[in-house]
Amino acid sequence: MARSRGWGGFVRALPFLAPALALYAVFLVVPLSRAIQLSFTEWTGYGEPMWVGFENYVRLFTSDPVFIVAIRNTVTWTVLSIVVPVLVALPLALMLNARLPGRVFFRSAFYLPSVLATIVVSMTWNLIYRPDVGFLNQVLERVGLGHLARGWLGDPQFALYAVFVASVWAGVGGAMILFLAALQSVPQELTEACRVDGGNRWHVFWSVELPAIRPMIGIVVLLSIIGALKAFDLIVAMTGGGPGGATEILAFYSWKLALTQHHYGLGAAVAVVLLVISMIVIVPYVRWQQREAEE
Amino acid sequence: MRHTTARNTLTVIALAVTVLAFSVGCSRFGTNEAESDSLVIWTPQYGERGTESGFDKVIADFTEETGIKVNYTTYGTDDMLAALANATGTSAMPDIFQLWSGIGQIGNIYDAGAIEPLDEYADEYGWEGRFNEAALSLDIIDGKQIGIPMTVHAMAVVYSKPVFERAGITSPPQTFEELLSVNQQLVDAGITPFAFSGKQSWHLMRLSDSLLEATCGAEKFDALRNMELNWNEEPCALDAFTQLKQWQRNGWLPADFMALEPSSGDHYKAIYDGTAAMTIDGDWVRGGLELDGQDIADYGLFPFPTSTDRLSYFTESLYMSSESTKKDSAAKFLDFISDSEEYAKHQSELNSLIPPINEASILSETPLDQEWLDITRAYTDVYLPADQALVPDVAAAFLRAQDQLMIDELDPAGVVAAIQNAIDQL
Numbered sequence: 001m002a003r004s005r006g007w008g009g010f011v012r013a014l015p016f017l018a019p020a021l022a023l024y025a026v027f028l029v030v031p032l033s034r035a036i037q038l039s040f041t042e043w044t045g046y047g048e049p050m051w052v053g054f055e056n057y058v059r060l061f062t063s064d065p066v067f068i069v070a071i072r073n074t075v076t077w078t079v080l081s082i083v084v085p086v087l088v089a090l091p092l093a094l095m096l097n098a099r100l101p102g103r104v105f106f107r108s109a110f111y112l113p114s115v116l117a118t119i120v121v122s123m124t125w126n127l128i129y130r131p132d133v134g135f136l137n138q139v140l141e142r143v144g145l146g147h148l149a150r151g152w153l154g155d156p157q158f159a160l161y162a163v164f165v166a167s168v169w170a171g172v173g174g175a176m177i178l179f180l181a182a183l184q185s186v187p188q189e190l191t192e193a194c195r196v197d198g199g200n201r202w203h204v205f206w207s208v209e210l211p212a213i214r215p216m217i218g219i220v221v222l223l224s225i226i227g228a229l230k231a232f233d234l235i236v237a238m239t240g241g242g243p244g245g246a247t248e249i250l251a252f253y254s255w256k257l258a259l260t261q262h263h264y265g266l267g268a269a270v271a272v273v274l275l276v277i278s279m280i281v282i283v284p285y286v287r288w289q290q291r292e293a294e295e
Numbered sequence: 296m297r298h299t300t301a302r303n304t305l306t307v308i309a310l311a312v313t314v315l316a317f318s319v320g321c322s323r324f325g326t327n328e329a330e331s332d333s334l335v336i337w338t339p340q341y342g343e344r345g346t347e348s349g350f351d352k353v354i355a356d357f358t359e360e361t362g363i364k365v366n367y368t369t370y371g372t373d374d375m376l377a378a379l380a381n382a383t384g385t386s387a388m389p390d391i392f393q394l395w396s397g398i399g400q401i402g403n404i405y406d407a408g409a410i411e412p413l414d415e416y417a418d419e420y421g422w423e424g425r426f427n428e429a430a431l432s433l434d435i436i437d438g439k440q441i442g443i444p445m446t447v448h449a450m451a452v453v454y455s456k457p458v459f460e461r462a463g464i465t466s467p468p469q470t471f472e473e474l475l476s477v478n479q480q481l482v483d484a485g486i487t488p489f490a491f492s493g494k495q496s497w498h499l500m501r502l503s504d505s506l507l508e509a510t511c512g513a514e515k516f517d518a519l520r521n522m523e524l525n526w527n528e529e530p531c532a533l534d535a536f537t538q539l540k541q542w543q544r545n546g547w548l549p550a551d552f553m554a555l556e557p558s559s560g561d562h563y564k565a566i567y568d569g570t571a572a573m574t575i576d577g578d579w580v581r582g583g584l585e586l587d588g589q590d591i592a593d594y595g596l597f598p599f600p601t602s603t604d605r606l607s608y609f610t611e612s613l614y615m616s617s618e619s620t621k622k623d624s625a626a627k628f629l630d631f632i633s634d635s636e637e638y639a640k641h642q643s644e645l646n647s648l649i650p651p652i653n654e655a656s657i658l659s660e661t662p663l664d665q666e667w668l669d670i671t672r673a674y675t676d677v678y679l680p681a682d683q684a685l686v687p688d689v690a691a692a693f694l695r696a697q698d699q700l701m702i703d704e705l706d707p708a709g710v711v712a713a714i715q716n717a718i719d720q721l
Contacts, residue, residue, distance in 0.1 A: 045380030046407030063720065066695070131551035132564055151554030154493055156702050240495045243553045244699035259377060261687040262403045 032275075039268035049265065056269035067270065070248040073160055074229065074274070077249060078281065080164055081228035082221055089172045089220065093179035094205065107180070114173035122237030125166035129153050153239050156246035163238050163247060170234075171227065175220045182216035183209060218289045222282070229278045250274040333364040334624050337378065338393035338445075339611070340369045341646055349644025356640070357631050363624050376400075383409050383618070390619040391628060393445055396433040396610045397683030399690050404614075405436060411615040412439040416626040425633060429677045430610045430651050442612035443629050444651035449671045450501055450607040450680075451596045453580055454573040455566050462486055462572070467597035471509050474600050478547045481572050487546065490562040490571035493553030493701060496694035498562070500681050501575040501607065502542075503697050506535040508678060509601040516603075520684045526715040536707035540700055553701055563587065575599065575607075578648045578667040596666045598674075606670065608677035610651070692717030 039056055041049035060067045092110055096103050113121065128135045129152040137149035152162040190208045199207065232251040239247040241256065250270055258267025342348035354365045368389075370378055375394060382388040383404070394400050404410055417423070417440055430444035454467065462484035468474040478488040492498050508516050511531035518524040519532060526532045542548055549571060555561035560583050565571035567589065584591055598606055613632070615625045631637055635654035642650065643658055649671050650657070659665040682690045696713035699705040705713065 044403040044407070045376075046383045046403050046409060059720075126556060126559075129554065130561065131554045132561075151551030154551055154554030154702070156704065242494060242496065242695075242698055243702050244704050245695050246702070256691075259373060261691055262376075262380075263688070 035268045036272055038265055039272045041265040043264040044262040045264055052265065056266050057273075059266070060269055060273070066245050066248055066253060069245055070250045070253040070270070071273075071277075073246075073248060074231075074250045074277070076160065077164060077231055078225060078228040080161075081167075081224040084164075084168055085172055085175045085224045086217060086220060088168060089175035090179050090217075092172070092176045093183055094209075096176070097180055097183045107176075110176055111173035113170045114177075116170065118170070118233040119237060121166055121170045122234055125162075125169070126153070126238055129162055154243050156243055159239055159243060160247045163234050166238065167231065167234055171224075175224070178216055178220055179213065182213040186212045215289075215293060218292070222285060222289070225281055225285070226278075229274065229281070250277075332621075333366045334391065334621055334628060335366045335368075335389040336391045336628070337368050337370055337375060337389040338613075339372060339375065342644055344369075349641040349646070352641050352644070353632050353637060356637060357628055360631070361624075361627060363627070365628070379404060379409075383407060388616050388618045390621050390625040391613055391615055393611055393613050395683055396442065396444070396612045397679045398436075399679075399681075399683040399685055399687060401441075401614065402686055405441065409617055410441050411617040411619065411622060412441055413443070413615060413626070413629070414440050416629070420626070420630040422630070422633070425635075425653060427649070427651050427653060429606070429608060429671070429675050430649075432677065433608075433610050433679065434612050442614040443633055444610040444612050445632075446611040446645070446647040447649040447651050447671075448577045448579065448609050448647075449649060449667060449674075449677075450575055450577045450609075451598045451667075451670055452573050453576045454595055454597070455569070456593050456595050458486060458566070458569050458572040461569070467595065468600055469597075471600045471602060478542075478545070482546050486569070487549050487565060487571040488573060489542075489548055490565045490574045491548060491552050492555035492557035492560075492562040493698065494556045495558070496698050497680070497682060498557035498575075499552075499697060499701070500694060503535070503539060503693075504607060504678070504681055505575065505599040505601060506538045507532065508603055508605065508607075509599075510535040510538065513603040513605050513676065513678070516678065520681075522689070522718050522721075526711040526718070529711075532711045532714075533707055536697075536700060536710045539697070540707055543701060553698065560587070578664075578671075581661060581663050584663075591661045591663050594663055596663065596670060598670055603676075604674065605676040605678050606674040607680065608671075608674075609679055609683055686721065688721060689714065689717045 038049065040051060040053055042052045042056070043049035096107050096110070100106075116124075127133075131137060131149070131151035131154070134152075136152065137146075140146055140149045150158065153159050186209050190212070191204050194204050194208050230251050231249055232255065235241060235247055235249055235252045236255075241248045241252055251274060254267045254270035254274065256267075257263045257270060261267075336354070338350060340348070341350040351367065354367055358364055372395070375392070379388075379392060379394075388409070394404075398405070401410065422443075426444055427447060430447045431440070434440055434442040434444060452467070458481075459465075459467075462481045464477055464480060468477045481488040489502070491502065507519070511519065511529070515524065515529060515531055519526055519529060549555075549562070549565055552562065562571070562574055563583070566574065567587065580594075581591060584594060613629055615622060615629065619625050633652055635652055638645070638650070638652050638655050642655055648658070648664060648667060657665075657668050659668055678684070681693050684690075685693060693714050696705055696710040699713075700707065700710050
């Protein structure tokens with residue numbers, strides 16, 4: 001018997017979808033609509049919001065130097081998040097998929113940072129990066145590279161990348177586990193067949209494993225992009241957007257405008273811009289992934 | 296048929312559960328769950344969380360004496376501002392709340408008309424002469440008293456006596472010129488004069504404020520902060536930031552200090568190591584020094600010499616909500632907590648070495664505490680830190696531009712221009 005589809009099927013399914021749809025509406029659609037509405041107002045949090053139309057957006061794009069820096073930093077962070085986690089996590093997964101002594105220990109060791117609270121990650125890396133007693137500068141001094149030592153989180157050229165390294169350290173374990181799972185689902189007979197055909201380890205990776213785990217690479221990249229676009233907590237804990245605004249990113253700037261400078265409308269406008277950027281990046285990517293999967 | 300009935304029943308149950316869940320989960324945020332006759336008071340945390348604080352004890356005494364119950368909640372500072380923003384205009388607004396003074400913190404609440412002036416209650420309860428004059432001055436806006444000071448904090452230069460001795464400095468500098476000379480003397484002895492932590496901007500802000508006070512003088516400094524003068528057109532403002540940059544070039548500030556975290560006291564390591572001599576800190580400094588195992592006797596204080604007879608200072612004050620329906624009871628509480636006898640009972644637990652009440656005793660436990668009290672008693676005029684004195688947008692621009700000066704992204708002219716630009720955009 002053919003399954004009932006179309007409008008009639010949807011109506012019949014509606015009572016069962018209703019709880020989820022209600023949750024979706026209350027916790028996503030309503031707050032999102034409210035935020036978009038707020039972005040067209042000026043509001044200090046006290047009294048009634050005042051409608052100002054597109055004034056907030058005009059101000060952001062034409063006379064707010066911090067906003068431009070925040071966009072640039074967010075794009076930089078996102079691009080790095082697309083490339084670096086995969087380049088780090090995939091080789092780790094490949095190594096830990098092999099029958100090496102201590103691989104269970106190393107899998108745990110590399111995964112452990114992923115379960116740490118952000119405040120612990122930030123405290124750890126704040127200490128590592130301290131210019132006076134930090135581990136990084138001390139190592140550089142000891143190996144004769146003292147001329148490279150600096151105040152990493154106080155140097156505008158390096159601060160953003162320094163925080164990004166902490167972010168990769170905390171997040172690569174999760175990506176590694178996903179890649180491991182994908183690698184372990186690659187059929188053994190395919191890798192054996194490749195070896196029988198004279199393929200070395202590189203051939204096995206390039207011709208068998210990589211094509212097999214491509215969907216997982218897509219998932220990891222997507223998750224990395226989403227994580228990058230909402231990066232906030234490490235910036236708050238490690239630099240506060242400084243030095244001199246050098247590590248401002250959109251999510252943090254939105255929060256700062258609203259909660260510390262009492263510009264809820266302007267903060268909402270930044271959040272809406274971030275939403276638009278997120279949609280521009282993620283929607284085509286997801287559709288491309290779906291097309292690839294169907295092919 | 297039975298299958299359809301069962302499915303419909305399940306549907307109704309699912310919908311009912313959902314509605315019930317939302318009814319419970321969406322109960323109004325910040326609803327005042329206190330009994331209707333209770334006074335609602337919000338303050339920052341006094342003492343250790345989970346223990347009975349000095350403020351709790353005052354409340355207990357108040358309830359015992361007056362029969363007025365109090366519903367008391369503590370918040371972190373940022374949480375307090377968010378909670379007040381959510382509560383304004385609703386029945387969830389507290390009757391009394393505590394915040395840092397200055398338009399940087401209370402400006403928006405005051406502009407929204409949410410703070411009740413206290414002049415009539417001040418007359419009724421005879422508060423004239425009750426409060427520390429300097430502290431109370433920060434609660435006068437538009438000629439009206441809008442709060443009572445609850446905690447009072449002063450800031451000054453904290454210096455290491457052994458490090459001064461090592462550099463051959465026999466006494467703290469009394470004038471700005473002497474300070475510059477002392478700085479150079481320290482550098483010549485291989486010591487960095489001042490230790491600061493540059494992250495979050497607020498520690499270096501203390502030096503910026505002090506230099507502005509020193510170069511501009513009290514009247515012009517206030518006029519600049521009140522946006523009555525143009526930062527681009529006042530040479531003293533440019534001079535102050537030129538000084539700040541010169542201090543850095545002279546080696547009077549530590550290298551890489553912009554990477555240090557002030558809330559962790561990172562800058563104190565250099566002072567403990569003897570590689571730096573001074574910093575600007577507040578009367579709470581003793582706690583941190585003791586926690587770090589330092590001998591308090593090794594540390595001294597002097598006001599940053601600005602030649603203006605003003606001290607860097609800030610308070611936290613209790614404010615009454617204009618939306619309170621229990622204003623008389625709220626005023627009674629404000630009078631109660633500031634009564635010298637009641638205050639004296641719990642003074643040591645009310646987070647204020649410098650008492651806001653004139654008749655309160657002096658509770659100095661160390662010579663360093665006594666130095667703080669001696670310094671503050673010598674001043675009746677005070678100035679707030681920039682992040683409390685400036686409206687939030689201008690404060691943010693000030694701090695960012697100050698930092699950009701330190702990392703060579705702006706020159707001094709660019710700093711004053713950035714500050715004035717923020718003012719122009721208001």
